[in-house]
Amino acid sequence: MKYVDEFRDGKLARTLATEIASAVDPAQSYRFMEFCGGHTHAISRYGLEDMLPTNVQMIHGPGCPVCVLPAGRIDMAIQLAERPEVTLCVYGDLMRVPGSQGASLMRAKARGADVRMVYSTLDAIAIAEQEPDREVVFFAIGFETTTPPTAVAIRLAARKKLGNFTVFCNHVLTPSAIQTILESPEIRDIGRVEIDGFIGPAHVSTVIGTQPYEFFAEEFGQPVVIAGFEPVDVMQAILMLVRQVNDGRHEIENQYIRAVTRGGNVRAKAEVADIFELRDQFEWRGLGPVPYSGLRLKAAYADYDAERRFAMTDITAPDNPACECGSILRGAKKPADCKLFGTVCTPETPMGSCMVSSEGACAAHWTYGRFRDLQRKQAS
Amino acid sequence: MARVMLDGVGKVVSVALIEDLKVGDFVVIHVGYALTKIDPEEAERTLAILRELGVAQPEAAS
Structure with a gap:
């Protein structure tokens, strides 16, 4: 290519x-x-x-977008998905991210919740159009890359007057x-x-x-x-x-001058500025509450805000106490320093979020790095 | 919307976030959206810098 x-x-x-x-x-x-x-x-x-x-x-x-999402926000999404009228649309990575006490959207789906994987925000819009009787919620996560696509979807929903489409916004700032x-x-x-x-x-x-x-x-x-x-x-x-x-x-x-300029993508930034505003603070897995680090929908787009439509309340949930994701996300520890790594925590059964996405430090080390650990151990 | 080819795989993506796009342009795709165009001159310049360092081969692998 x-x-x-x-x-x-x-x-x-x-x-x-x-x-x-x-x-x-x-x-x-x-x-x-x-x-x-x-x-x-x-x-x-x-x-x-x-x-x-x-x-x-x-x-x-x-x-890593799914790694920094705290367990409480996953619990909130699961509660939302368990409402009988709701169809929750999510990026695939989110399905296995652990909430509290082993909960995940995948397990919620297995119990009957209507959780659907989508590739793009436009897929969620299409579902809302095709199924007007469902309350279609897009579980929006990620950094400045996924925020403009969410903004485009909200604008499209407003233009189409889609009354059954909302966004559960978890966008964060680098x-x-x-x-x-x-x-x-x-x-x-x-x-x-x-x-x-x-x-x-x-x-x-x-x-x-x-x-x-x-x-x-x-x-x-x-x-x-x-x-x-x-x-x-x-x-x-x-x-x-x-x-x-x-x-x-x-x-x-x-170094990435073939794609990055000093000002960035002006159109994408304008879309985001039009629809979102800063939250006073937002909780990150590993970093705790970070001031002015998350976005929510502006009042003008309140009709498309799932947190308002479904009167969602914030949940704070502790991570698995043995999980070192927090220190790993801060760069203070390495995946192999965690005693759960590769024992009970693997990409098949992740205990912490860093083991879920291919971008997570633990998943990357599990897939490509653990052989080097073994060689080093055998050499010493 | 526009049709893109990713190493032989065709896919329709949104181009709502970029301006002045022409057929044949190269773009960076993320979650079904083109985020930016790739500037062929800058790409060539990056490879040229590597060559000047004496570290690049004249022909990149294709």
């Missing part, structure tokens, strides 16, 4: 690895967080960590999460800077542009390199970060 294969070229990635190896200062450590689950997946899938010098460490961030990680006490308590730079998201940045990250470079002195999702993209971004650290620079650089 054009613009994909070129950036999956193994030879290119290996030569970049050589370049990184000769660029690093052996006395220095380089800890880079890839914020986005798409990068976590690419790093694991292509074994990029094995190509890096030992003093270059990748820390997985919280940018920059607020990055800020919370940078201010997290666990990261400060280490005594010195735990993170030496960020790989910025690919798809999110096509929408928001590079401009929102400028704050992190200025305020927190952190280098940020926006990177594409292919392995060569990630390797080039790591090289760019290494050079910034070596030079003592903290700038926003854009």
Whole structure:
């Protein structure tokens, strides 16, 4: 596939690895967080960590949409789906995300709730049109990439005067999460800077542009390199970060310049600004309540807000106490540090959200990384 | 709406979020929506930078 294969070229990635190896200062450590689950997946899938010098460490961030959704919001969605008049439309990843006490939308569906997987918000609109007697609710989750498609669907529903379509909105914002990680006490308590730079998201940045990250470079002195999702993209971004650290620079650089501009997608941003507004705070799995990090529908679109139509009340539910998803999402622990990992918690029976989506740190490590753990154990 | 090809698989996606799209353009697809166009010149420039570093082969794998 054009613009994909070129950036999956193994030879290119290996030569970049050589370049990184000769660029690093052996006395220095380089800890880079890839914020986005798409990068976590690419790093694991292509074994990029094995190509890096030992003093270059990748820390997985919280940018996996289903991972950061707290159990309480899943419980709320299950309650909604259990209403006899409701058809709940969800992205496939959400089906197995654990709510409290082993609940999931998949189990709710097995018990008879009308939960349907959709590929796109437009599929949910089509269901609402075809089944006017059903209350069709779209369970909206994700970062700046999935928010504009939800906005388009709400506008379409308003234009078509679809009285049986609403959205359960759980959209969250990338920059607020990055800020919370940078201010997290666990990261400060280490005594010195735990993170030496960020790989910025690919798809999110096509929408928001590079401009929102400028704050992190200025305020927190952190280098940020926006990177594409292919392995060569990630390797080039790591090289760019290494050079910034070596030079003592903290700038926003854009490796994914073929798709990302400074201003982002103006039309998509306008759609979102028209329909959504900031919540005072929103709870994230792993990060807790984060101020101004989530969106809700504006009053003008209240008719399409499931939380208002069904008078939904907030539920806060604890995660499985043995699950380390929280620390993993903050980058404080690695999947193999969790005693549930690979024992009771696998992608078949996830106990925590990080094991669900292919973008989750635990699922990526389970699929591609656990063999390396085994080799290391056998070698030692 | 527009028809896209993903490595031989055809799929109809929404192009409501982007402007000035022509048949033959390359786009980034996410949850059934085209999020942005891929700029062929910038893509080539990125590969050219790698080549200048002396790390890229003249022909990328296809």
